Amino acid sequence: MREINGATRILGLLGDPVEHTGSPAIHNFIAERMGDDIIYVPFRVRSKHLEEAVAGAYALNVLGLNVTVPHKVGVMQHVTELDDAALDIGAVNTLVRVRGGFKGYNTDFSGFMRELDSVDIQVNGKDVIVLGAGGAAKAVMYALKKLGAGNIYILNRNVEKAGASFGNIKNAKVLGFSSWNEIPKGKYVGIQCTSVGLAPNDAECVINDDGFFDLIDEAVDLIYKPKETVFMKRVKERGGRVYNGLRMLMYQAVSSYEFFTGREVPEEIVEELYRELDT
Ligand code: NDP
Numbered sequence: 001m002r003e004i005n006g007a008t009r010i011l012g013l014l015g016d017p018v019e020h021t022g023s024p025a026i027h028n029f030i031a032e033r034m035g036d037d038i039i040y041v042p043f044r045v046r047s048k049h050l051e052e053a054v055a056g057a058y059a060l061n062v063l064g065l066n067v068t069v070p071h072k073v074g075v076m077q078h079v080t081e082l083d084d085a086a087l088d089i090g091a092v093n094t095l096v097r098v099r100g101g102f103k104g105y106n107t108d109f110s111g112f113m114r115e116l117d118s119v120d121i122q123v124n125g126k127d128v129i130v131l132g133a134g135g136a137a138k139a140v141m142y143a144l145k146k147l148g149a150g151n152i153y154i155l156n157r158n159v160e161k162a163g164a165s166f167g168n169i170k171n172a173k174v175l176g177f178s179s180w181n182e183i184p185k186g187k188y189v190g191i192q193c194t195s196v197g198l199a200p201n202d203a204e205c206v207i208n209d210d211g212f213f214d215l216i217d218e219a220v221d222l223i224y225k226p227k228e229t230v231f232m233k234r235v236k237e238r239g240g241r242v243y244n245g246l247r248m249l250m251y252q253a254v255s256s257y258e259f260f261t262g263r264e265v266p267e268e269i270v271e272e273l274y275r276e277l278d279t
Helices: 023-034 047-059 074-078 084-089 108-118 135-146 159-166 177-182 230-237 246-261 267-277
Strands: 009-015 038-044 064-067 094-098 101-105 128-131 152-155 172-175 188-192 216-221 241-243
Touching: 009 023, 009 047, 023 038, 023 246, 023 267, 047 074, 047 094, 047 101, 064 246, 074 101, 084 101, 084 108, 084 135, 094 246, 108 135, 108 216, 108 246, 128 135, 135 152, 135 159, 152 177, 159 172, 172 177, 188 230, 216 230, 230 241, 246 267
Parallel strands: 009 038, 009 064, 128 152, 128 188, 152 172, 188 216, 216 241
Antiparallel strands: 064 094, 094 101
């Protein structure tokens, strides 16, 4: 049986709700395989208690925390340091213990970049279509900028909101879903960042026109439940290469763990973890 003693370090997740989170399973798996005396636990924290929770975690000598819905933006006010990428994206999902408090990082963007790398989707100089403009799309857009993507077409239900977030990016254009045919003919990498298609509503997709799917030859849907969304099926039917968001989820956790401990998680542990998660 796993022994917890006075030397065991604590990692945790701040969110509300946290009942269905997969993060403890992922981090405890990594800690066990790495031989680290670390335990990861979920903490349900109401928004009104967020500041106290962060201060309390520091006082309790907690090594690091992940942050999930609804605190990814609010927690930025309670960190002592902020990584540049997290500041640019406007969201923090990882708190790393530093002198006097926690430093906020965003590993959603790096998780997404590591997924692209692992499935060999190259976006450097390539044109991209992004569906959605929420928090996940912001991390994706940051990654696309860092990777040197070509022209980016962002399609969203609320065009005004998408324009406010991405309207000032010079190689990006914001459109409504029904205006997809304004996108010039060509082959694009498609990144599905809306929550449409997520189980139990897995018969849904934000766009259903065949012509739209002719534009995409490689795609990632950030959703990982179901394993294959309608968006993925439609791209695949037309000969495209598709992946779900499971690798992104896994790599954001791996990147967080690496920040927490300052050590790289070896590729064989990552591969074993992926096989576990993909069952
Ligand atoms: P947000 O709530 O911030 O954004 C939701 C997005 O979905 C917005 O673009 C929103 O459009 C759109 N949307 C929601 N409902 C509808 C609808 N009925 N019709 C059309 N568009 C709709 O969520 P996140 O950005 O945080 O997450 C989005 C998805 O990405 C989720 O499914 C989440 O599970 C997944 N995700 C996966 C990760 C991974 O590691 N694989 C990491 C993070 C997220 P509008 O702006 O118009 O409201």
